Amino acid sequence: MDIEALKTEIDGIRIEENPAVVKQKSRDFFWYSPVLKEQLDHITADIVVSPNDEAEVIRVLSACCRLGIPVTPRGTGTGNYGQAMPLSGGVILNLAEMSAVREIAPGRVVCEPGAVLAQIDRATRAHSGQELRLSPSTYQTASIGGFVAGGSGGIGSIRWGGLRDLGNILRLRVVTMEEEPRVLELTGEELHKVTHAYGTNGIITEVEMPLTAAYEWVDVIVGFESFMDAARYGNALARQDGILTKLISPIAAPAPFDYFKRHQKFLREGQSVCLVMVAPQSLDAFRAFTERAGGEVVFDAADAGPEETKGLPPVTELSWNHTTLRALRVDSAITYLQVLYPFPNQIDLVAKIHAMIPDEMIGHLEFVRFDGDITCFGLPMIRYSTAERLEEIIRLHEENGCPIFNPHRYTLEEGGMKQTDEVQLAFKREADPKGLLNPGKMIAWENPDYDYRSDKPFLFPRLQRAS
Amino acid sequence: MDIEALKTEIDGIRIEENPAVVKQKSRDFFWYSPVLKEQLDHITADIVVSPNDEAEVIRVLSACCRLGIPVTPRGTGTGNYGQAMPLSGGVILNLAEMSAVREIAPGRVVCEPGAVLAQIDRATRAHSGQELRLSPSTYQTASIGGFVAGGSGGIGSIRWGGLRDLGNILRLRVVTMEEEPRVLELTGEELHKVTHAYGTNGIITEVEMPLTAAYEWVDVIVGFESFMDAARYGNALARQDGILTKLISPIAAPAPFDYFKRHQKFLREGQSVCLVMVAPQSLDAFRAFTERAGGEVVFDAADAGPEETKGLPPVTELSWNHTTLRALRVDSAITYLQVLYPFPNQIDLVAKIHAMIPDEMIGHLEFVRFDGDITCFGLPMIRYSTAERLEEIIRLHEENGCPIFNPHRYTLEEGGMKQTDEVQLAFKREADPKGLLNPGKMIAWENPDYDYRSDKPFLFPRLQRAS
Numbered sequence: 037m038d039i040e041a042l043k044t045e046i047d048g049i050r051i052e053e054n055p056a057v058v059k060q061k062s063r064d065f066f067w068y069s070p071v072l073k074e075q076l077d078h079i080t081a082d083i084v085v086s087p088n089d090e091a092e093v094i095r096v097l098s099a100c101c102r103l104g105i106p107v108t109p110r111g112t113g114t115g116n117y118g119q120a121m122p123l124s125g126g127v128i129l130n131l132a133e134m135s136a137v138r139e140i141a142p143g144r145v146v147c148e149p150g151a152v153l154a155q156i157d158r159a160t161r162a163h164s165g166q167e168l169r170l171s172p173s174t175y176q177t178a179s180i181g182g183f184v185a186g187g188s189g190g191i192g193s194i195r196w197g198g199l200r201d202l203g204n205i206l207r208l209r210v211v212t213m214e215e216e217p218r219v220l221e222l223t224g225e226e227l228h229k230v231t232h233a234y235g236t237n238g239i240i241t242e243v244e245m246p247l248t249a250a251y252e253w254v255d256v257i258v259g260f261e262s263f264m265d266a267a268r269y270g271n272a273l274a275r276q277d278g279i280l281t282k283l284i285s286p287i288a289a290p291a292p293f294d295y296f297k298r299h300q301k302f303l304r305e306g307q308s309v310c311l312v313m314v315a316p317q318s319l320d321a322f323r324a325f326t327e328r329a330g331g332e333v334v335f336d337a338a339d340a341g342p343e344e345t346k347g348l349p350p351v352t353e354l355s356w357n358h359t360t361l362r363a364l365r366v367d368s369a370i371t372y373l374q375v376l377y378p379f380p381n382q383i384d385l386v387a388k389i390h391a392m393i394p395d396e397m398i399g400h401l402e403f404v405r406f407d408g409d410i411t412c413f414g415l416p417m418i419r420y421s422t423a424e425r426l427e428e429i430i431r432l433h434e435e436n437g438c439p440i441f442n443p444h445r446y447t448l449e450e451g452g453m454k455q456t457d458e459v460q461l462a463f464k465r466e467a468d469p470k471g472l473l474n475p476g477k478m479i480a481w482e483n484p485d486y487d488y489r490s491d492k493p494f495l496f497p498r499l500q501r502a503s
Numbered sequence: 504m505d506i507e508a509l510k511t512e513i514d515g516i517r518i519e520e521n522p523a524v525v526k527q528k529s530r531d532f533f534w535y536s537p538v539l540k541e542q543l544d545h546i547t548a549d550i551v552v553s554p555n556d557e558a559e560v561i562r563v564l565s566a567c568c569r570l571g572i573p574v575t576p577r578g579t580g581t582g583n584y585g586q587a588m589p590l591s592g593g594v595i596l597n598l599a600e601m602s603a604v605r606e607i608a609p610g611r612v613v614c615e616p617g618a619v620l621a622q623i624d625r626a627t628r629a630h631s632g633q634e635l636r637l638s639p640s641t642y643q644t645a646s647i648g649g650f651v652a653g654g655s656g657g658i659g660s661i662r663w664g665g666l667r668d669l670g671n672i673l674r675l676r677v678v679t680m681e682e683e684p685r686v687l688e689l690t691g692e693e694l695h696k697v698t699h700a701y702g703t704n705g706i707i708t709e710v711e712m713p714l715t716a717a718y719e720w721v722d723v724i725v726g727f728e729s730f731m732d733a734a735r736y737g738n739a740l741a742r743q744d745g746i747l748t749k750l751i752s753p754i755a756a757p758a759p760f761d762y763f764k765r766h767q768k769f770l771r772e773g774q775s776v777c778l779v780m781v782a783p784q785s786l787d788a789f790r791a792f793t794e795r796a797g798g799e800v801v802f803d804a805a806d807a808g809p810e811e812t813k814g815l816p817p818v819t820e821l822s823w824n825h826t827t828l829r830a831l832r833v834d835s836a837i838t839y840l841q842v843l844y845p846f847p848n849q850i851d852l853v854a855k856i857h858a859m860i861p862d863e864m865i866g867h868l869e870f871v872r873f874d875g876d877i878t879c880f881g882l883p884m885i886r887y888s889t890a891e892r893l894e895e896i897i898r899l900h901e902e903n904g905c906p907i908f909n910p911h912r913y914t915l916e917e918g919g920m921k922q923t924d925e926v927q928l929a930f931k932r933e934a935d936p937k938g939l940l941n942p943g944k945m946i947a948w949e950n951p952d953y954d955y956r957s958d959k960p961f962l963f964p965r966l967q968r969a970s
Contacts, residue, residue, distance in 0.1 A: 142632065142716075142718060142719070142783070142784075143716075143718055143747075143782055143783060143784030144784050164632065165609065165631065165632070166716070169745075196744055196745055197744030197745050198744075201743065201744050201745030201746075202743055202745050202746055202788035202791055202792050203743065203745030203746040203747065203784075203785045203788035203789070204745035206784060206787065206788075207787075223787045223791075224787045224788060224790060224791030225791040225794070225795065246745075246747075246784045246785070247784075248716060249609075249610075249633070249715060249716035251609060251610055252609070274875070275874060275875025275876075276668065276669060276670065276875070277663055277664030277665075277668050277872040277873075277874075277875060278636075278663055278664050278665075278668030278669050278670030278671035278713075279668075279669055279670040280610075280670065280713075315610055316609070316610060317609075317610030317611050317670075317673060317713045317714070318670045318713070320673065320674075320690045320691045321669035321670035321673075321691060322670070323691060324669055324690075324691030324692040325669050327692070328692065380847070405744040406744075407742060407744075408741070408742025408743070408744060408877055409742075409876070409877075410875055410876075
């Protein structure tokens with residue numbers, strides 16, 4: 037890999053070769069998974085390149101294409117599955133410097149891929165009281181390009197579904213990996229080509245996202261005697277069409293008391309909870325509903341005084357992947373899964389699965405709209421013993437009709453639908469004919485004969501060897 | 504009925520006794536129903552009283568209570584079931600003069616009951632780019648108080664459900680019908696006491712409603728070969744969580760071509776359609792979805808030139824009860840029903856029912872969120888022959904699991920759930936102990952022994968006799 041030749045070719049563009057920094061920029065939150073931690077801990081790029089604008093991106097891609105150097109794009113590295121990890125080394129294309137918020141209009145924002153979600157919302161709130169529809173729990177640090185390329189939904193999905201749904205991304209500007217890179221504008225049906233493709237088939241240089249009305253969302257925590265009470269409450273609240281919520285997250289004991297340290301003073305040991313973000317104008321209705329449903333409000337930010345809320349993280353940072361993060365900080369043996377509980381049996385399935393795995397699994401649900409219905413994902417915390425037992429737990433879910441989006445795999449297919457995405461594969465043939473973008477992440481490209489029903493994880497042959 | 508004594512008591516408050524004007528102010532759109540037309544055509548109040556503020560409302564109610572004079576509140580008279588018709592004469596309390604928009608804040612508006620919906624939206628749009636969540640197709644003329652007291656939902660229900668859902672009304676200020684009227688503020692669970700009670704148990708003097716982001720909604724009409732194609736398309740569109748719509752209304756041939764005269768140039772004879780209002784930021788996604796679904800866009804306001812759109816009514820005025828109105832203008836023998844097609848079988852039920860009644864019924868659906876699910880109401884147009892045949896058609900619906908909200912009845916119960924609403928009845932006992940507010944509309948008050956399962960319409964004994 038002729039990194040020296042590359043440096044000459046891209047002279048004037050910011051680079052970084054300090055091995056410690058390069059290694060740090062080659063990592064994400066893959067270590068949430070003990071499986072990925074073992075497989076990927078040694079991975080590092082050869083060089084980090086930080087373009088300032090699309091013209092520099094084009095120069096880098098052109099040079100790397102000619103020199104046959106792999107390029108792995110990276111936003112701020114908040115992914116959990118090694119999305120931005122350079123499995124065969126080469127260049128980390130650090131897009132964090134391209135962070136401008138370019139244009140705000142009713143219902144729309146245009147920005148560069150490195151813009152951080154919270155930064156975008158600050159700009160759109162100040163401009164016209166608007167905010168993004170969807171964000172991960174890493175809202176304060178995640179970039180919009182990384183979210184579009186490596187995320188799927190999160191806070192706001194109870195109202196808007198996921199990023200894969202038509203309308204939740206408006207336009208992407210994408211540069212191809214060719215000797216003469218092309219710049220494409222994708223809208224409508226074409227967006228799927230590069231959405232959630234981990235940057236394997238194009239580099240996103242501009243993102244247009246829909247906006248919705250911003251409110252001073254109120255954090256509330258509702259306490260329950262049991263996890264299933266919290267789950268049923270969350271399900272019923274999610275189905276209240278007139279109560280505007282942004283987050284509904286039931287979490288089983290002992291997680292709330294044991295892992296949410298700053299909130300411990302509001303909680304009882306052994307208490308399960310439902311985290312809620314509710315719009316201020318829906319508070320009265322929310323409280324009426326909660327009373328009707330027999331929930332006990334243990335924390336309500338609208339009622340809490342400044343001393344009570346001082347130093348408290350927002351409930352967003354107790355939810356989605358942050359739930360697991362807080363558990364990991366207390367107990368490093370915790371890992372997690374990602375489950376879909378299909379509508380309309382979500383509540384029965386949650387009860388059944390959690391009864392089957394009572395001790396190793398701590399329940400955590402996130403209510404969402406999914407294909408037009410209200411249902412829930414699970415992000416259960418798992419007390420990890422062995423990779424085999426983890427596989428067994430996954431099998432128990434799947435045998436009971438609950439698909440797993442496996443967060444212990446670094447490929448698109450194994451973490452997703454376990455089948456070739458023909459649209460994304462075809463676009464890779466067109467936009468990255470040499471297969472240099474984020475190698476090893478798209479099985480369909482690396483090994484067209486791979487059997488998705490085999491129980492064995494895909495092993496990327498050109499995975500960097502541990503030294 | 505001592506109207507002269509009343510006039511003395513309320514001296515200084517605006518009144519109207521001209522019989523032609525009083526009769527006009529005693530009517531609504533009850534004549535949509537041939538049944539109600541026959542029953543109620545002669546109804547008239549003795550006097551119209553038009554208070555300017557809550558203090559005048561209190562004076563009127565106090566005087567009427569002492570004198571035993573019935574009081575029927577009226578907004579702008581856009582109801583369809585005689586909601587504001589004074590069955591026993593007395594006073595029409597015309598609240599149209601109390602029309603101030605008092606306060607606008609993020610997510611909220613406070614107004615007087617006579618404020619017209621379009622007027623409220625003009626104020627909230629100008630103030631902060633906000634609009635009401637829900638409105639009837641009579642948006643340009645209906646008052647907010649009348650909508651809350653006599654309506655149920657409409658445009659926007661595909662996103663927010665109905666007025667009966669917690670959170671879709673924030674606060675109501677209500678004056679009781681007592682010698683010393685009390686002023687009550689209702690929020691949360693208590694709102695149900697007077698919501699959709701036709702003013703039978705209190706007079707609304709202030710309304711606080713939730714607001715949502717206003718957009719320059721785009722009117723689109725999608726054409727289909729058959730009504731069921733339009734229905735399936737509407738159902739699938741309604742389930743697109745990322746595409747922001749405000750109206751999804753499939754309407755069967757021959758209605759679009761025959762009844763939507765101004766839009767005829769865009770339509771083919773025999774074409775069924777789906778009317779859609781879509782947010783501008785969702786247009787690309789909407790078009791991609793429509794192409795995927797095989798719909799043919801026959802009118803798209805975002806693409807149409809000024810000559811094409813000149814004089815066209817908005818699609819809102821082709822939808823909900825306006826569909827029937829346009830049919831009636833062309834064919835006075837048309838009437839209608841109101842049906843719920845329960846989730847998840849809505850599409851099969853629509854197909855089944857329409858196949859059973861092929862010639863007399865012209866399909867018209869409105870997609871809504873209902874108790875957390877996406878389903879549709881039907882407002883089928885009916886070629887009216889006899890009251891008996893209409894009853895038979897109603898029976899066919901009910902026998903097949905499709906509840907009818909009968910628009911050919913003037914009572915709350917027969918138009919609604921066909922059972923006593925204990926909360927509203929209890930509140931009437933408290934707030935209108937003499938039973939003077941809008942007499943004859945609440946069966947539970949007039950005849951506690953009434954059998955809702957009898958096939959006979961409730962006949963109010965004190966219904967004014969036709970002269």
